[in-house]
Amino acid sequence: MSDSVLDVVFLLLISSSETLDCTLLTDMSVFELSSLPKLRRIGLVRVNNLTDEAIYALANRDATLERIHLSYCDQITVMAIHFLLQKLNKLTHLSLTGIPAFRKTELQQFCRAPPPVCLKFKLHSL
Amino acid sequence: MYRKPSPAPSTTSFSDNDDDDLNKSTYFAISDALVVSPAQWSSKIHQLSAADTQDLPHSPISRLPPEILIHLLKHLHSPRDMYNCLLVSRTWCECSIELLWHKPSFSKLSTLVKMMRVLSRGDQTFTYARFIRRLNFLFLGSDLTDSLFSRLSQCDRLERLTLVNCAMVTDDALSRVLPCCPNLVAIDLTGVSDTSDKAIVGLASAARRLQGINLGGCKKVTDIGVFALAANCPLLRRVKLSGVELVTDGPVSALARSCPLLLEIDLNNCKYITDISVRDIWKYSTHMREMRLSHCVELTNAAFPAPYKSDTTPPSNTPPNPFPSLTQSSSDQLPPLVLSRTFEHLRMLDLTACALITDDAVDGIISHAPKIRNLVLSKCVLLTDTTVENICKLGKHIHYLHLGHAALITDRSVRTLARCCTRLRYIDFASE
Numbered sequence: 093m094s095d096s097v098l099d100v101v102f103l104l105l106i107s108s109s110e111t112l113d114c115t116l117l118t119d120m121s122v123f124e125l126s127s128l129p130k131l132r133r134i135g136l137v138r139v140n141n142l143t144d145e146a147i148y149a150l151a152n153r154d155a156t157l158e159r160i161h162l163s164y165c166d167q168i169t170v171m172a173i174h175f176l177l178q179k180l181n182k183l184t185h186l187s188l189t190g191i192p193a194f195r196k197t198e199l200q201q202f203c204r205a206p207p208p209v210c211l212k213f214k215l216h217s218l
Numbered sequence: 219m220y221r222k223p224s225p226a227p228s229t230t231s232f233s234d235n236d237d238d239d240l241n242k243s244t245y246f247a248i249s250d251a252l253v254v255s256p257a258q259w260s261s262k263i264h265q266l267s268a269a270d271t272q273d274l275p276h277s278p279i280s281r282l283p284p285e286i287l288i289h290l291l292k293h294l295h296s297p298r299d300m301y302n303c304l305l306v307s308r309t310w311c312e313c314s315i316e317l318l319w320h321k322p323s324f325s326k327l328s329t330l331v332k333m334m335r336v337l338s339r340g341d342q343t344f345t346y347a348r349f350i351r352r353l354n355f356l357f358l359g360s361d362l363t364d365s366l367f368s369r370l371s372q373c374d375r376l377e378r379l380t381l382v383n384c385a386m387v388t389d390d391a392l393s394r395v396l397p398c399c400p401n402l403v404a405i406d407l408t409g410v411s412d413t414s415d416k417a418i419v420g421l422a423s424a425a426r427r428l429q430g431i432n433l434g435g436c437k438k439v440t441d442i443g444v445f446a447l448a449a450n451c452p453l454l455r456r457v458k459l460s461g462v463e464l465v466t467d468g469p470v471s472a473l474a475r476s477c478p479l480l481l482e483i484d485l486n487n488c489k490y491i492t493d494i495s496v497r498d499i500w501k502y503s504t505h506m507r508e509m510r511l512s513h514c515v516e517l518t519n520a521a522f523p524a525p526y527k528s529d530t531t532p533p534s535n536t537p538p539n540p541f542p543s544l545t546q547s548s549s550d551q552l553p554p555l556v557l558s559r560t561f562e563h564l565r566m567l568d569l570t571a572c573a574l575i576t577d578d579a580v581d582g583i584i585s586h587a588p589k590i591r592n593l594v595l596s597k598c599v600l601l602t603d604t605t606v607e608n609i610c611k612l613g614k615h616i617h618y619l620h621l622g623h624a625a626l627i628t629d630r631s632v633r634t635l636a637r638c639c640t641r642l643r644y645i646d647f648a649s650e
Binding site for chain 2: 115116117118120121124125127128129130131132133134135136137138139140161
């Protein structure tokens with residue numbers, strides 16, 4: 093899978109020290125969700141109990157996923173994401189903001205600037 | 219992906235209805251409702267006398283009835299092709315001219331200016347303004363000025379008008395032009411921030427056949443404008459009031475009662491909306507397909523259908539209240555909304571940030587609307603695993619689910635969800 097297709101977004105942000113109510117969801121939920129055959133997008137921002145096991149579960153499924161949001165899932169490592177990227181060839185967007193393992197400067201070259209705020213209008217909605 | 223036809227298909231629009239099947243073939247569109255007859259030449263000079271036609275050779279195609287020729291010409295989509303057709307003969311011109319003009323498109327300001335110049339000429343071959351049925355100014359945005367827009371008052375057969383992002387058009391110009399278009403079926407004023415009640419009242423009084431209106435971001439519009447729509451436009455199907463912050467319950471209830479065909483209502487960010495008007499939508503809008511109530515923060519469980527379960531008696535350890543009518547607030551007085559009907563058509567419900575909602579509301583919603591496809595419950599912080607288990611009842615119908623910031627949800631219910639709702643395409647559990 094070529095890197096040019098993948099939009100990787102991670103920012104050099106200092107992660108907020110105040111964690112509000114964390115979700116109770118763990119890797120187990122992601123294992124179960126990985127079995128969904130038509131899943132295209134999954135949002136897991138700040139589900140910070142997730143470990144690499146969840147990532148491997150997402151990777152070992154039919155390659156339908158297009159967008160994965162993992163920002164602030166602090167325990168995720170580079171190796172797991174590397175594995176994910178090898179397997180999921182339809183992935184177009186991956187959010188990894190604030191994850192400590194990705195704050196290395198040599199990885200920053202692959203990321204893009206955060207998108208400007210854009211307004212979406214529904215045409216032909218009348 | 220073939221979508222079922224709309225439960226309330228448009229029977230009054232004269233122009234092509236492209237609301238529904240996006241994949242519908244444009245080649246042999248059966249429901250192509252654009253009714254065109256051979257156009258009338260506008261001046262006597264252009265009309266041939268009977269004597270001139272007698273010596274013309276009669277080719278086979280010249281014997282084709284005009285309606286058939288028009289039907290054939292409708293399959294041409296390039297304006298350049300249509301232009302070439304109208305130069306073939308007088309008959310072909312009469313049959314194709316309206317097809318060329320009914321939906322003029324322009325991506326550049328200069329093209330629009332040229333068109334306006336043609337419309338204001340005294341010696342037009344046809345009265346072109348009367349052919350125009352659809353106009354889309356999205357690509358011009360702020361380049362569309364009042365002086366250009368005002369020329370549209372001649373387009374009395376205009377049916378669909380899109381003014382998205384045309385922020386320079388003023389309320390005065392709208393008030394002058396819109397009442398001249400009694401055939402308007404759909405209008406999009408998203409981003410036309412100067413729009414106020416004056417323009418909407420003027421629009422409503424003329425466009426009695428209006429089916430769709432989008433007032434996204436038109437912050438100046440108040441209850442007065444929306445009441446006018448409810449009172450005058452009973453055929454309304456799609457009403458988008460996202461960001462029309464001043465709107466309150468009154469006109470929304472009026473819309474629900476007066477517009478039985480209402481399919482889509484968008485009240486995102488209308489913070490004054492309470493349970494009262496939302497209940498009326500559930501009571502009266504039997505065809506409802508999409509309800510957007512994001513950030514209608516006043517909403518409680520009373521806004522939604524009561525779940526099918528026996529009434530629970532109040533706990534016996536609460537002392538009887540000797541002054542019940544004095545102490546109850548208005549929202550406590552609302553009884554549970556008991557509905558006997560299901561909402562087979564409801565596909566989309568957005569309750570983002572309606573933080574007072576509990577599991578009971580979701581229970582009631584799902585038991586009455588079993589085919590929801592897109593459900594947004596982000597920031598509904600009181601929801602628990604019970605809600606997720608109720609969502610499982612949607613089975614293969616649910617495709618898009620947002621449960622962000624519902625911190626009480628655990629793995630147990632997510633596991634059940636993953637096994638029951640196998641057609642999920644999009645799921646969000648973001649937390650913060």
